[in-house]
Amino acid sequence: MKSSNLIQTAAVFGALAVIFGAFGAHALEEMLVSTGRLDTYETAVSYHFYHSLALLMVGILSLQFPDKKRINYSALFFIAGILIFSGSLYILCLSQVTWLGAITPLGGLSFILGWVMLLLSFGK
Incomplete structure (x- = not known):
């Protein structure tokens, strides 16, 4: 995966994390509290955002270290983690x-x- 694609994907996922967080805090809060799922939703948003930032970091690292092939696997696993x-x-x-x-x-x-x-990308 190209570095620019990783950075763009991270930007999209980051924006979605903010949107989902705001949506949960404003439009869904009453429903999430009544169903007891507010903590679960907040966990989803937190991990979504953390790993959007991790994906951004991986995109930047892949620019700096294009010979590190496992970086792409890291990015794919972060994307899969966010989605799943x-x-x-x-x-x-x-x-x-x-x-x-x-x-x-x-x-x-x-x-x-x-x-x-x-x-493993940076290990000896």
Whole structure:
């Protein structure tokens, strides 16, 4: 994946994290509180935003170190983590479809693998 594509993807994910956070805090707060899902939604937004920033960092690192091929795997795992972890929690909170909680850990595993790939990119 090209560095510019990674940075653009990070920018889109970052903007979406802010939008989802604001939407949850204003338009959905009453519904999230009444269903007991406010903490879950906030967790989804937090991990979404953290990993949008991590993806931005990976894009910048890939500009500086184009020979580090595992950086792309790190980016792909971060993208998958955002989609699976945060995405499943967003849908769970909005739809109350509880089986989605079963796939959320796969997104968490993707986040971990993204960080491990980043470590391996610069490890000896």
